[in-house]
Amino acid sequence: MGAGLGWLRVPVGGRGSSLHAGAWWVWAGGLGVGASRTGNPLLLGLLVGVAGYVVAARRTDAPWARSYGAFVKLGLFVILVRLVLAAFLGSPVPGSHLIVTLPELPLPGWAKGIRVGGPVTGEQLVFALYDGAKLATLLICVGAANALANPARLLKSLPGALYEAGVAVVVAMTFAPNMVADVLRLRTARRLRGRSTGGVKAVLQIGLPVLEGALERSVALAASMDARGYGRTAAVPPAVRHTTTVLTLGGLLGVCAGTYGLLAAEGATYGVPLLGIGVAAAFGGLWLGGRRSVRTRYRPDVWGVRAWLVAGSGAAVALLMIRAGAYDPEGLHPGVVPLVAPGLPLWPAAGILLGLLPAFVAPRPAALTDKERTR
Template identity: 35%
Template sequence: MNPSSTLLLHPLTWVTWLVVAITAITLTRNPFYLLTLLLLLALVAEVERPLGQMRPLDPILFAAFTMAIGGVFNLLTVHYGDTVIFHLPANWPLLGGPLTMEALVFGMTNGLVIGALIAAFGAFGAAMPVGALLRLVPRAFYPLAVVVAIAVTYVPLTLRHARQIREAQQLRGLQFRTWRDSLPLLLPLLIGGLERALQLAEALAARGFAADQVPKRLRLLLVAGLACLFAGLLLRIVWGYALLGAGIMVAGGLLAFMSLRAAGRRSRRSHYRHYTWGRNDALVLAGATLTFAALLLPWSGSGSLFYTPYPTLHVPAFEPLMALLLLGLLAPLLTRSGVR
């Protein structure tokens, strides 16, 4: 958890920032803009990383890996483009044919998109504590959200525990040369995992987790709503009754919404920390809005977002003002002055 970030920005501000970042990455295939987004998102992830926490997988290194994999895969499987590097035998299945520079560049661009998306989610995960994420989940799904959050945090806890056991075994003189030397780690790791599971179960039971059972009538109402949605979809697509199917789908959606809303009202939740809106939120939202407008509004620089190397490889267009407007995603860094 990053305590400082929870005091600086509202959780919905970070969600808005993430949506704008994903929009920016998915709307462009221009390598210049994608590299700009990758660098600034990696910078946000590094700054938002809590003090004392180990450095996660470097987004830039991961982007280089995805670019290499995507470029090689597209080079070997897509035989299209004017700039031929060399030919593979035509009788080779899937791989046979000309290998072009256009296919390599297109595959590397797709890998860069994946790396930038991972960097965006990495920055969001570093800044948002689990508790703040749970508060954004509708109350009807709160038990499920808690279970998912526990499952997500279990992996890093297990890795940390395994590292501690390994260090303890090394202090006792155990040498790790082959995979068989790792067997003494398994039993302490299993016992530690069971102990953590029992402690977590006792803590959840003591706090009355999932003690409120949803009444049978609400569950039946939800099932009826989902059944109506499915029946309406079949009527529209399979049997061609568009108007009747739409009406049944609307009725089913209302039934499902009413059942979830009633179940959410029965879920009692208390909060130790109340988030408020402030100047920092206004600053981050203003930067995100500026970037979002630059991406969606029609102006002379918006055409540079689109790029394809086919059929002949060429240098993509670059609009300096567009790159400058993308820097609106760096607004969270302006709220960190004097915190760390």
Template identity: 75%
Template sequence: MTPLGAPGGTPAPAGRLRAPVASRANALHPGAWWLWALGLAVAASRTSNPLLLGLVVGVAGYVVAVRRTDAPWARSYGAFVKLGLAVVGIRLVFSLLLGSPVPGAHLLVTLPEVPLPDWAQGIRIGGRVTAEQLVFALYDGLRLAALLICVGAANALANPSRLLKSLPGALYEVGVAVVVAMTFAPHLVQDVVRLRTARRLRGRPTGGVRALLRIGLPVLEGALERSVAVAASMDARGYGRTARVPAAVRRTTHVLTLGGLLGVCAGSYGLLAAQGAGYGLPLLVAGLLAAVAGLRLGGRRTVRTRYRPDRWGARAWLVAGSGVAVAALVTWSGAAVPGAMRPGVVPLTAPELPVWPALSVLVGLLPAFVAPVPEESVRP
């Protein structure tokens, strides 16, 4: 008998428990990864401390490194990291060229200033560049980059097809449209590569206008055939059939869904604002509950079944709960040390790492130990 938690029948070291190897039976629900990543993003939005932001990015990167698969969507994390670095660079360039309202005493350089008309007062191009304004722009850019990297972690860990399949019945049509749109582009690229390879093997040119026209026609024909096949399969599976629901239920669904979305928007704004933590979280929770109730009621009109639906098990609760815990703990502990969460730049001082918010961010490492291990990671 193999020890508890040994992946693939491989004996685990004595006294050490390991997460199981990922399979179809114990696959983690993709929604859990998104809740975990959004929790890290909320924590990143509550601070401009570069040390805490670097810790959030490190936690997200470590979990992605040990729990992502070899699937095509898992490669998107690097693109989000590059996008985040580009955002930091663009923010610094804008601050360098357009200036900043932050006063500074450490002058770095004076750029030629472009004279502007009177109606453009408050805007300048060029002029004095201080160390304080560049540090302020760096902090601001790092926060936005951390948000993008957290979203990239969710994209790299959550299977998009399974996530769309888990959508509630009220969003069934949207999910089908997104699936068709997501599968169209990869098939189109595969057809182009296949036809260009075939022409190259036959000794025919693959570049130029004539080759493009000869390749484009078969590609469009194949796309049309696939569209007809998808439409036929959707019709055979009863797509578009709706059940009759009372008018009162429809009105209640609209009120709950619209009110819930407004509550989510207001709550998200409160969490992102500097002084909105007191009302942001209650509004966000109330909006989510109302939106879920509206989507639940709206799903009654859609008659459909799911083949092998994803289960929300104990590991999904732990992964999602770790993200929610990070957001709540950072928001709560940050209220005790507001100066360390948002270090000032006037006067220019080195940022300090607050202990309790840093320990709160480390809770986000829990998925690296409880989420199922990808099969690629345990191959000999």
């Protein structure tokens, strides 16, 4: 009995037991779909809390794993911008709770329906707050995936047809976190030596080593890619190339249309089948396109039981939120006219809590080596 249930014990993430990077993106995508289906600030806050708890429990100390805080700050900035725009540019939402009247800028006749300044009501600001919180939650979900999924291992799992584009994306994703880590390291070294870390002179003295380190990493990356034969392709028949193009483009269009249907308020009926057809066609095109790639994989990541559980928890959140929008739309989209406090629908909230499953089934983060920490 104990041996049969041994897989339930949460292992420490290592080379052979780490979670597939794609599972984290599927989980975060499910939370993002759930966020797109509601404007209730309580449910959005619950989604942010779920994402934050999982990140705190399962992220490593790698530079790319520290990006979650930046996404949270970006989300708060989005909410602030949305409130400012609603105050200065107005909103179509009527309101009776006047907060302040700003000086209104007269506009020409062709700009009818647009105003700058004027009365600002509580209903307008609350509506803008709900709208901005939805976008902020989506950004935070993306930040959670970026903090949990190792970009290098995600690149390793990409199909051969997407390898070149994946390299560019991974390099772009890892450049900024490494640069921030270099800046923090140099500022700490200056403080330990009793030197100032502020002012134009200090910024110039810190910026030069940071740019030098970025250039050294770029040269080392180019050398390693050249040594591994990056860019080599195999010859394939023209019919295979044309079929690959049709399947890939058609599949991506289907994925875009299906994703739009899932994110739209009333598109779940056609979104799911379109997304399924698009994913199947895109995978077929990527499989055929991968025949041009001559690279091999060393110890490919395995999509195991824990990856299914993590990805399934995110998918469950998305499906339950889509279902909840059909039988309880008022709970998921509280009104602002009249201005009342939003309630917490219990079943959607319980469905969101399923997103906490990765915090208990995903492998615990292991201490990284110096080489892995500088990737």
